[in-house]
Amino acid sequence: MNTALRLVRAAGAALARLRGARALHPDGLVLDATLEVLPETGRPWGVAFLDRAGRYDVTVRWSRAAGLPSPLPDALGLALRVTDGAGPGRPFDLLLTSSGTGRVTRHLPLPRTDAAGGAYATLTSYRFPDRDRVIAAIPAGDGGRGLPVSLPDLARALTERPPVAFRLCAAAPHEPWRPFGLLTVTGASPGGDGPLTAAGASPAGTGPGAEGSGAGPGAEGSGAGPLAFDPYGACLPDLAPGPRLRRWREAAYAGSRRARGAAAPPGAGRRGGSEGHVEA
Template sequence: MNGAGMNAVLRLVRAAGAALARVRGARAFHPAGLVLDATLEVLPEAGRPWGVAFLDRAGRYGVTVRWSRAAGLPSPLPDALGLALRVTDGAGPGRPFDLLLTSSGTGRVTRHLPVLRTDAVGGAYATLTSYRFWDRDRVIAAVPVGGGGRGRGLPVSLPDLARALAERPPVVFRLCAAAPHEPWRPFGLLTVTGASQAGTGPLTVAGASPAGSVPLAFDPYGACLPDLAPGPRLRRWREAAYAGSRRARGAAAPPGAGRRGGSEGHVEA
């Protein structure tokens, strides 16, 4: 597609995002979310470096998680699920590292496609787009740990999910990365520990933050690691859709706009 054609398509995507936001009176995508605390343990493998400083150094980090329904479809309808992660100080002191993951498959093709789900831990979550490691491009994924009653059976209705998380052991995901011809290789464990005071408050399902506060927004392009950046696939489409959504609501770009490759249309999952 030539430049003029691409620009026309992006204008349509931006207009669609704006129209959906006006109808909803909220974000066009991921209109409500469940904000939770988590911890990330980075567990390097001896003799198998990633070539990424963050992944090659053992560490423990605080994480803010936002679990959401991508299209905001009413329960009990299935929906693509979002798992947004903000790793505190992940890119250095005072600099978060953001990852956006969506319910997906794990195959060579399905890891790039959103999957509708009726179980919040019924399968993997992936970045859909590849990240640029030093030697090749890889998709990053979060795979639920454990089977049976411990690893399955979480509802996708956000109020029901909040109640279920409060009544059961922490949910654990194995974080992995892989190129198309590689097996999935783990680099850490994410443990979702419970309610968070970030964003809209503990175990709160809401489309907007309280008056006077800044909505919790994630930017994987601006808040990425210096040696681990997302590739261009999906970027222009995402930015156009979210820019339209913000304009329709009169919302500002997320905090940190313009850092390390950010642009006018930031993602706000």
């Protein structure tokens, strides 16, 4: 590991020790969603999942990346787990961060004061058969605007408003954004227990579980085992993320786990394993 990666790992450990929780995305809102894949006629992507119409159940985790207290703006995470997306019994994970849509800003995390006020992008490019492209979730219309970024307030807002929809798109630097699907966030958590934070307590304080119970994706300590997003291990067979951010993410999250005494994910450290496991 080079000096820069050691510094990133040390920073992840220091932040985890300071807050007594994960260094990044310490709390999140777990929600149900659906994804409708809507291929464009006559314009195949060369990726089986994107070129075949379908409807999938999705687990979403909305989170504040740095864990800054509201009302301070923070980069927001939108982690997606598409059930059976990579085949029967095999999920497809995407990690998206609030960003811009320009050639440069699609690669940069941007703080946000409105959870549906702009795009979320993978930041790193994905390897399509013909070229590399960034994947993004772009709000569909203005119906979702004005969503609070405080997780408890966001949970309440999602129960009082129509579902929030995002167009899932992809684009290379010199291409316009091309949609391939529609993500609709319904606001109900997996298991029917209401929206949950990563700590396992509902924003209103009435949900099941206690601190550290691991009710959300990426949380730890649940009797059923942790559910963590892995965009590298849980990717589509013909659509994989590029290596641009992989080593930096690995270093930051390894430092965070080490500071908390948390176990590494299964397969960590093995070629083709879950080195890219992240605590989104």
